[in-house]
Amino acid sequence: MQRTAPTSLPRRRLLAGSASALAAAGLAGLHGPALAQAPAAPAAPAVKPLPGYASWKNADAVIVHSSTTIETKRSAFGTSVVTPTNQLYVRNNLPTPAATIVADRDAWQIEVAGVKQPKALSLRELKALGLETVTMVLQCSGNGRGFFPSKPSGTAWTVGAAGCVTWSGVPVRDVVQALGGLVDGLPYMTGTGGEVLPAGIDPKSVIVERSVPVSAMQDALLAWEMNGEPIPLAHGGPLRLIVPGYTGVNNIKYIKQLAFTAKESDAHIMSHGYRITPPGGKGDPSQPSVQEMSVKSWINSPLPEDGAAAGTVQIHGVAFGGMNAIKGVEVSIDGGKTWRPARLVGPDMGKYAWRQFALQATLPKGTHVLASRATDAQGNVQPETRGENQSGYNNTSWADHAVTVTIA
Numbered sequence: 356m357q358r359t360a361p362t363s364l365p366r367r368r369l370l371a372g373s374a375s376a377l378a379a380a381g382l383a384g385l386h387g388p389a390l391a392q393a394p395a396a397p398a399a400p401a402v403k404p405l406p407g408y409a410s411w412k413n414a415d416a417v418i419v420h421s422s423t424t425i426e427t428k429r430s431a432f433g434t435s436v437v438t439p440t441n442q443l444y445v446r447n448n449l450p451t452p453a454a455t456i457v458a459d460r461d462a463w464q465i466e467v468a469g470v471k472q473p474k475a476l477s478l479r480e481l482k483a484l485g486l487e488t489v490t491m492v493l494q495c496s497g498n499g500r501g502f503f504p505s506k507p508s509g510t511a512w513t514v515g516a517a518g519c520v521t522w523s524g525v526p527v528r529d530v531v532q533a534l535g536g537l538v539d540g541l542p543y544m545t546g547t548g549g550e551v552l553p554a555g556i557d558p559k560s561v562i563v564e565r566s567v568p569v570s571a572m573q574d575a576l577l578a579w580e581m582n583g584e585p586i587p588l589a590h591g592g593p594l595r596l597i598v599p600g601y602t603g604v605n606n607i608k609y610i611k612q613l614a615f616t617a618k619e620s621d622a623h624i625m626s627h628g629y630r631i632t633p634p635g636g637k638g639d640p641s642q643p644s645v646q647e648m649s650v651k652s653w654i655n656s657p658l659p660e661d662g663a664a665a666g667t668v669q670i671h672g673v674a675f676g677g678m679n680a681i682k683g684v685e686v687s688i689d690g691g692k693t694w695r696p697a698r699l700v701g702p703d704m705g706k707y708a709w710r711q712f713a714l715q716a717t718l719p720k721g722t723h724v725l726a727s728r729a730t731d732a733q734g735n736v737q738p739e740t741r742g743e744n745q746s747g748y749n750n751t752s753w754a755d756h757a758v759t760v761t762i763a
């Protein structure tokens with residue numbers, strides 16, 4: 356019973372999504388003016404509209420997979436480090452809360468538990484307790500899933516379920532200190548999302564509630580601002596838990612409770628979801644949870660569709676180390692046979708941010724496989740191959756992220 360509810364809900368949504376995509380494609384085929392004029396032209400792929408809560412996104416910069424999954428196009432990642440909010444990816448496990456929750460932001464309340472003086476605090480009160488800013492990579496655990504030949508269920512993201520974002524808020528440790536300190540010996544920090552849960556199902560089967568090691572508190576924020584603006588509803592406003600270095604799902608949007616706990620949450624999304632499950636297996640609490648990110652990079656230009664001309668190009672992309680700073684990036688123009696050091700470009704915004712890298716190279720006519728391979732400050736090198744797992748998490752393979760460019 357607890358098993359069927361969580362799977363049947365997303366599956367229903369998936370079916371609805373593909374049905375509407377088919378309908379849209381059918382409509383384009385029947386009534387498209389281009390088709391009437393040029394009967395031989397193939398039907399354009401159906402482009403799904405942006406959902407209402409994200410209607411302000413730059414439609415040209417994103418791929419709308421569904422009303423709850425929106426990916427940044429690889430070609431849209433610029434070179435100036437921070438990802439503009441209007442092209443950052445979106446991933447919601449539940450319907451987005453009503454916009455009324457951002458109507459009076461300062462009135463938003465969060466319960467803090469597992470401290471000596473547990474208390475509900477308003478956002479207005481939080482703003483008085485401390486202030487810090489961090490720039491960090493926000494990346495979905497399933498970014499790169501689209502490269503798994505096993506075609507795991509879930510969105511087939513390639514590189515665009517990630518961005519580099521500047522967040523401002525109060526350090527969690529300042530909130531804890533203001534509430535008398537931690538209750539001793541609680542090993543987890545557990546955040547709970549503020550969505551209104553669908554009626555008639557076990558709340559634990561759908562609630563977005565995640566636990567991370569209490570050590571993650573040191574750099575965590577309760578944030579109300581991103582990229583210089585109040586956090587939009589789509590990205591978790593009015594208040595979001597930011598756990599730098601941890602995959603997207605651990606960064607709880609519209610957070611309504613922050614608890615220091617003796618055990619990990621028993622919500623399905625923690626106990627069975629987001630686990631590194633062997634291929635063919637089922638998620639369970641004994642398997643590693645998807646938490647800390649590790650070293651990864653990819654090239655954003657040139658891309659196959661760019662139509663690059665023979666001659667000099669600036670090969671560029673992004674690299675990040677998850678919990679560690681980036682030490683260096685190498686680029687290959689021969690599919691990984693030989694490597695050259697790339698330059699790190701632009702400001703270093705701290706160890707949790709990504710670095711832009713560039714390599715000037717001469718590409719003659721022909722087909723070239725361009726790859727990048729990053730090394731973090733601890734000496735960890737981005738691996739050639741992905742770690743196979745049932746749900747397609749944590750893909751850092753440089754080979755999967757390589758691009759094949761043909762110059763005519």
Ligand SMILES: Nc1nc2c(c(=O)[nH]1)N[C@H]1C(S)=C(S)[C@@H](COP(=O)(O)O)O[C@H]1N2
Nearest residue numbers: 444445446447448495548563590603604608
């Ligand atoms: N409350 C809540 N927080 C959440 C989610 C959610 O569905 N509800 N999705 C998580 C997942 S899986 C990811 S990848 C990130 C996505 O953040 P974004 O939509 O701001 O890009 O938020 C995480 N935090």
Ligand SMILES: [Mo]
Nearest residue numbers: 495496603604
């Ligand atoms: Mo995610």
